[in-house]
Amino acid sequence: MQSRRGRNDGAALSWFAARDRLVVAGLSGLALTVAILLVSGAPKSAQAGDCGSVASPGLDWSECSKNNIMLQGSDLHGANLAGAHFDGTDLSNANLTSANLEKATLVRAWVKNAHAEGANFSRIEAYRSDFSNAVANGAAFASAELQRAEFSGAQLTNTDFQKAELGRADFEKAALGKTNFSLANLSRAALSGAAINGPVAFSGAFMYLTRIEGLDLSAATGLEQQQINLACGDKATKLPAGLKAPEGWPCPPDDKD
Numbered sequence: 001m002q003s004r005r006g007r008n009d010g011a012a013l014s015w016f017a018a019r020d021r022l023v024v025a026g027l028s029g030l031a032l033t034v035a036i037l038l039v040s041g042a043p044k045s046a047q048a049g050d051c052g053s054v055a056s057p058g059l060d061w062s063e064c065s066k067n068n069i070m071l072q073g074s075d076l077h078g079a080n081l082a083g084a085h086f087d088g089t090d091l092s093n094a095n096l097t098s099a100n101l102e103k104a105t106l107v108r109a110w111v112k113n114a115h116a117e118g119a120n121f122s123r124i125e126a127y128r129s130d131f132s133n134a135v136a137n138g139a140a141f142a143s144a145e146l147q148r149a150e151f152s153g154a155q156l157t158n159t160d161f162q163k164a165e166l167g168r169a170d171f172e173k174a175a176l177g178k179t180n181f182s183l184a185n186l187s188r189a190a191l192s193g194a195a196i197n198g199p200v201a202f203s204g205a206f207m208y209l210t211r212i213e214g215l216d217l218s219a220a221t222g223l224e225q226q227q228i229n230l231a232c233g234d235k236a237t238k239l240p241a242g243l244k245a246p247e248g249w250p251c252p253p254d255d256k257d
Helices: 004-040 225-230
Strands: 155-157 175-177
Parallel strands (some): 155 175
């Protein structure tokens, strides 16, 4: 016959085991509840936009892939295109007014003849892209990668290129005025032939072999003699007071490799 002490010990062990099972179950339920709350409370901003929607004003295509498609003439006024991918895409004649394209990729994209007043192109990657004849007054291209980009004939008044990479970019016949090239890399960029209608800022810009032949830079701000010594001008280039043309002007023709 089992002693009273043995029976009591067995009952105590059973009680402790039952208690432990309840505690574990309770903890599991709590963990599940916390997980559900965390998932449901996750910020929607981390998710991509409505990538299946048709191009329209104000849409959200953030982080969407729209590479190698035809979007010419699309109305994307005020759209959220941040981080979207438009590599090889045709956005010619599109309405990008006030659109947000921050950190988007537009490598070898066509944005010519587009309306992009007040658009945000900050930190985009747009190597060899075509912005020719685009109306981008008041747009921001700060810290953008724009090597060999085409801006010929574009309207760029009050446009911000601060810290942008503009090596070999072409600004022939572009309209510049209150344009900000401060701290930008303008090495081998072609500014000759641009129409300057107001002061242009060059503070801290790298101007190695930058073509400034025939430009009236008398109202430019931030220019220093060392920048002029690196650039390529000619007898028709007008400089701010206190700066002079280097003896090496004019430069030989640029290598178009």
